[in-house]
Amino acid sequence: MLLTLDLNDPRPLHEQVAAAIRRAIGAGDIAPGDRLPPARDLAHALGVNANTVLRSLRDLRDEGLLEFRRGRGVSVLRRPDGRAALRTRARDLLDEAVKYGLTPDDVVALVRDVGKEMA
Template sequence: MLLMLDLNDPRPLHEQVTAAIRRAIAGGEVAPGDRLPPARDLAGALGVNANTVLRSLRALRDEGLLEFRRGRGVSVLRRPDPREALRDRARGLLEEAAKYGLGPDEVADLIKELS
């Protein structure tokens, strides 16, 4: 499993690691039932602290994507639902738009202009 982080990304590292693992699962690099490498190995490959990776793994477990088993490591339970992920991002976009005084209809118009 090849994971990459963008050093110019302003998001906290744990969020970047979470997103990278989620993309690997969604993209089929790891399938449901597959075990992930140990957190220390992932941390070493990414150049981050093991606690950062553990925080990301716990977040993905809380989303229902991963399963922790004592003595067996971390396994993939299911692939993420793309609509669910996009719904979260759309919610964030609407919140950001509201800060600029734009409503949902105006955001929809902007999206239609882009497509």
Template structure:
């Protein structure tokens, strides 16, 4: 599992870690039933504090994506539903567009243009 963080992202690190794990689940890199590496290992790989990773894992558990089992670690329960996954990605897209000075209307126009090209 390869997770990366954007050091220029203004969001708190625990949110970035949760987004990275959620994306890995959405993409199928981590499937339901798979166990995640220990929080300490994830923290080391990402260069963040283990408590940051634990907070992210708890947030994902609260969303119903992960399951904590004593003695067995953390495993993936299910994939996020498609609408929620797209909502998260759209929020990320709008955040990134704002960093480039683009508005939501600019993003909508871009998506409209792309969909017409693809049709």
């Protein structure tokens, strides 16, 4: 499992780690039923503190994506709901847009323009 973090991302590290794991599950790199490596190993691979990874894993457990089992580690329960994931990203986009003085209507128009360019 190859996870990466963006050092320029302004989000807290635990959110970035959770997003990276969520993406890996959504992309099928990690399937439901698969066990994740120990938090210590993930932390070492990502260059973050083990407590940061544990917080991310707890967040994903609270979302219903992961299951913690004593003696068996952390397993993937299900894939994330794409609509819910996009909703989170849309919130992030709107938060970023506010920094540039854009309204939600401006962002909608921008997304429509990009959609037309991609079609």
